[in-house]
Amino acid sequence: MSNVALGVVSFGVLLGLLVIRIPIGVAMAAVGAAGFVYLSGLTPFLAYLKQTPWEVFANYSLSVIPLFLLMGNFAARSGLSANLYKAANGFLGHYKGGLAMSSVGACAAFGTICGSSLATAATMGRVALPEMRRYGYSGALATGSIAAGGTLGILIPPSVVLVIYAILTQQNIAKMFLAAAIPALLAVIGFMIAVRVYLAISPGSGPASEPIPWGERMARLGRVWPVVVIFLAVFVGMNGEALFGRALFTPTEGAAVGAFGTFLAAITYGHLRVSEVVVVLKDTAVQTAMIFLILLGADFYNAFLARTQMPIVAGEWIAGLGLAPIVVLLVLVGLYLVMGAMMDSLSMILLTIPIFFPIVMALDFGLTPEETAIWFGIVVLIVVELGLITPPVGLNVYIINGLAKDVPMWDTFKGASVFLAAEIVRVGLLIAFPVVTLWLVR
């Protein structure tokens, strides 16, 4: 069997295992292990196992995930997030879908302090899901809007994947973030429209509540101050260049400060009892383990896929077709969407950019090389994040769904599908009009 065929077959087997309820991390690990052994033999695989689980877990960048989950659990259990949604409901609840729009906005805000879309989705899932359900939102819309909202953060600093792209392609990190501003804004607008479209199709999914008098609205707003203070402290600390000349926190430290502040607020201002801390820790344990088991499975599967050299073969194939530049770009975007079904965004960028980037740079889009690199980068970053919410394998969807056990997986994909449509419109817009991305950096 050729390596490419092997990659395709492995994907089919993975899907088959998912269909029959094999846990996602277990299925990815099993298929990755089998492919690895098939390509490289048993001995190297047994050696790979000696350190890999520890190295995947003991990772400084990934430490934001348990820390933010802990923060989310403190907020959820102490009523801090209920206060937040009471306020949001006061101001936006009498609009249809108002809370889903608030959640998309909250995901974007959380994206300014969190560099991992998995962590954003998981934390917001813990904070926002129960609240949206409480106000009568359908499982599909509630989970779909958060799964989609979680993908916003890749274009908003901090963003691990954007920095990696900039390094791989030798681009200026600050310019990349500047170029990402308008596309990120477009995404927020697109998601707001998507909420309305979803409600037009399925009117009962996001009910409007009775308007609330302004006095009560302001009173509710007054009760969210601890969350606002904690958010501002983390935001300012992580983006402190303007005020202090440098950032005060790393992403991990920002997550630690957020969790610490939320803990203090939860026991002083919220109604968390000290005895409940153990419950919070156990909730965090289950949610963290669920995500890291998937990350471990993804490492197994990616180690195997890298060995098939599928991206290289695909790159050679595209370069050999002799197509018009825009067609090549569209083919690449299509490939990313397909790959997004199997991999996480960081692995995809690491594996494919070294191969696809030179192909794109050799094409003439009527832009300077730097402009081409930035424009292509923004498009690719959006598309790889899209992979997190496309069926059948979408890590964001899986994680949100894992937090909402009563919502069938298919409902979450269904809810995410309108947001996916909005994203496809956005990608089309960015490809057709590079100036949208490049306007701020010109």
Added chain:
Amino acid sequence: QEVTLRVHHFLPAASQAHQNWLEPWAEKVEADSEGRIAVEIFPAMQLGGRPPQLYDQARDGIVDVVWTLAGNTPGRFPSLEAMELPFVPHATGEVTSAAAHEFYETNARDELSDVHVLAVFGHGHGNFYTREKTIERPEDVEGMTIRVPNRVINQTLANLGANPQGIPAPGVPEALSRGVVQGVVFPYEVVPALKVNELTDKVGAFTGDRSLYTAVFLFVMNKGVYEGMSDENKAVIDANSGLELARETGAKWDEWDLVGKAAIEETGNEITLIEGEALEAWKAAGEPVIQAWIEEQNAAGRDGTALVQSARDLVAKHESAAN
């Protein structure tokens, strides 16, 4: 084609080392073997794991060849550390590398006996790249968080009241941009690849004929893979490894140092030369580190004094050979 060698390393494919060292090496091996050996290079840890695992990946046959830093696995190669001690390595990568490889052959074969060594080498002058505050004299590092590549330079800076952090090279851009560290030590060569010129604005650049530190690099192959090759394939690998490969590689690093320095100058970063009395102060600050290292080696049953002397002699030998 009889053998496929998978080469794994930690730097991006756009780095000098990938494009202008590993790729030409791969092409030469493929050409010399008339296509019997194919070489696939996987940059940026694509085959999984993190940089500290690279050496074990080659030893255990997870991949066939790796390029890694000895300092990534602190304590694993104790004798080799002699080459990294303050002001033992030469100012140029070429001399440092030739000396490092011969030092390995003379003193540290047993420490790398579980792999087939292709080359042991190192870079020349390493400098300080910082924000806010220039590092010119030893006391300037006090209270600063600085990223270091290995145990020896870690100890040197910790003695001076700095807070060193051992972050693998690929993590440096994020560490700098988020303020995990306020400065880094690197040779000029790696500056553009990791965007150090954009993320810092000041350089404390060493002068003189010896370097404050070096990072010993290991370019090694799985032992079983090498031994399983046909004699003619082994001959191809032998012709593309050893002291000469180390020397040529070090010389390439020296060329790229100029490229990296140009990038720093183009960004407009302020370069302060560390010379004269400031340089002497650094040398004095390095002495206790060497003494402590010797005592540590002696306590472990190795002759620390002899190892340091051997490293210095080899650097001097290859220095005069280069002139």
Added chain:
Amino acid sequence: MDATAKRPSAALAAIGTVLERVCGAVAVIGGVALLGMIVVSVISIFGRSILPGLAGFVGLEFRAASIPGDVELVQIGTGVAVFAFLPFCQLRRGNVLVDFFTSGAPLRVRAGLDLVGNLIFTALAGLIAWRLVAGLQDKIAYNDTTMVLRLPEAYPFAFGVACAWLLAIVCAYTVWRSAEEIRTDRPIGPQDVAEH
């Protein structure tokens, strides 16, 4: 449920209770590691950024200092926490799966498929636990230490190995649990961990 329905094995229930206690306690140890990471990070930020800034504001000199090797400590803490969380998550049915195609199927069919998944996980977890022992032997033999604090890596790694064995045991228990669900045709143990 008809009168002929069988009762779940008492041994299963007893072992389940023990595992619940053990895994819960281990998960709390992991949670404490998280709290430790928070303390280390907050102290480091204060020492490095906040206190020197405040001192400078009132005209005092304060040397910026953070906890040495804080990055290493957080890294190790994450590894310890995640390993500690895995057995508890598996026991509580916390791992994510796609239920779209099977949510309407009878309990026995779902339990049968879960049994297959748990079997695969048992095999993987056992394989990982076995190989991690070899990894631990390497760590001990090579005396691997962290760079800054020179902490022996073997200790936290050994904790991870112990957790991996616990995970393998829990996985095997969940195979048995699924088998009992098939036999008795009734759900056993936690069915839903998400708390709304």
